[in-house]
Amino acid sequence: MFGAILWFAFPINKPGDTLLQNALFFVLGGVVVISALCVIYFRNPIYSALALVTALFAVAGLFIILEAYFVAAVQVIVYAGAIMVLFLFVIMLLNLGDEESLEDRLSWAKRVAVVIASLFFAEVFYITIKLVGSVNAPKVTSGQPVGDPKTIGELLFTKFLLPFEVASLILLAALIGVITLVHRRSDERSHTSSDT
Amino acid sequence: MTTEDMVKTSARSKTEDMLNEYIPILILTITAALFAAINLVLSHLLGPRKSSRSKLSVYESGMKPRGDARHRFSIKFYLIAMVFIIFDIEVVFLYPWALIFRQYVAAGPFILIEMLVFIGILVLGYIYVWKKGGLTWD
Numbered sequence: 001m002f003g004a005i006l007w008f009a010f011p012i013n014k015p016g017d018t019l020l021q022n023a024l025f026f027v028l029g030g031v032v033v034i035s036a037l038c039v040i041y042f043r044n045p046i047y048s049a050l051a052l053v054t055a056l057f058a059v060a061g062l063f064i065i066l067e068a069y070f071v072a073a074v075q076v077i078v079y080a081g082a083i084m085v086l087f088l089f090v091i092m093l094l095n096l097g098d099e100e101s102l103e104d105r106l107s108w109a110k111r112v113a114v115v116i117a118s119l120f121f122a123e124v125f126y127i128t129i130k131l132v133g134s135v136n137a138p139k140v141t142s143g144q145p146v147g148d149p150k151t152i153g154e155l156l157f158t159k160f161l162l163p164f165e166v167a168s169l170i171l172l173a174a175l176i177g178v179i180t181l182v183h184r185r186s187d188e189r190s191h192t193s194s195d196t
Numbered sequence: 197m198t199t200e201d202m203v204k205t206s207a208r209s210k211t212e213d214m215l216n217e218y219i220p221i222l223i224l225t226i227t228a229a230l231f232a233a234i235n236l237v238l239s240h241l242l243g244p245r246k247s248s249r250s251k252l253s254v255y256e257s258g259m260k261p262r263g264d265a266r267h268r269f270s271i272k273f274y275l276i277a278m279v280f281i282i283f284d285i286e287v288v289f290l291y292p293w294a295l296i297f298r299q300y301v302a303a304g305p306f307i308l309i310e311m312l313v314f315i316g317i318l319v320l321g322y323i324y325v326w327k328k329g330g331l332t333w334d
């Protein structure tokens with residue numbers, strides 16, 4: 001519904017797009033916006049996490065409309081799958097409890113968040129204005145869509161080989177980091193050996 | 197019609213065909229959402245609600261519930277989730293590699309070495325986790 005309103009308000013039609021593509025863009029965009037708002041406004045962090053899953057799925061749908069099929073699949077597998085599992089575990093680990101006690105603990109974080117959010121908003125606003133002014137969005141010249149897994153593979157293993165190998169180092173760092181975090185805890189526990 | 201135009205139209209119809217392949221998924225998604233929503237709304241509207249004290253109490257396998265349901269989880273779950281994510285991302289990188297492997301390996305084994313280096317670094321991490329006892333629960 002929200003998307004439909006947007007669609008009538010701003011009928012942006014790129015030349016090659018089908019009607020279905022445009023309609024779906026605004027429906028999915030509406031789902032993203034509404035579920036993102038739900039993430040913020042739900043009081044229970046678990047509900048927020050579930051709303052975030054919805055948002056991530058809708059973003060995957062947006063990627064499909066953009067013909068970025070591989071990115072869409074990764075969005076579902078990594079973000080809506082793995083990252084969300086991590087989020088849920090962290091929510092349960094922290095055991096946040098009610099929001100009121102959290103609010104006075106995070107009062108300074110709120111102020112920082114306002115500054116960062118307004119900076120981000122200004123940035124997005126600037127880019128949007130700039131792009132709307134010149135409707136020369138980068139065009140895909142070849143027949144192969146950019147988000148095609150084959151195209152990504154070819155670029156990844158030739159032009160972007162070094163970043164790809166560096167990615168494995170980043171993953172390794174994450175692996176060692178988590179062991180360091182978790183292991184110190186279990187060491188402390190074995191020293192005190194009172195609580196389990 | 198020039199050849200360039202023909203190439204353009206064929207490219208266009210190719211991407212459209214690929215998009216059309218996703219229409220069943222769209223229909224499935226809508227059907228699943230409607231199925232869930234309609235069932236919830238119907239049971240809310242039609243189901244009789246006679247609540248009693250014992251009906252509203254927390255169900256705990258027939259036992260009397262005690263304490264809060266929100267216990268602090270073990271940090272081990274965080275380790276499991278992180279290890280899962282890291283090897284999940286590794287598998288994601290394997291997929292585009294597998295698609296172009298046959299084409300590139302004809303020119304030489306370089307693409308195989310690239311992936312072996314990538315996996316090798318992660319195997320080092322795996323061995324590290326294993327040696328540190330991250331894979332055992334206690």
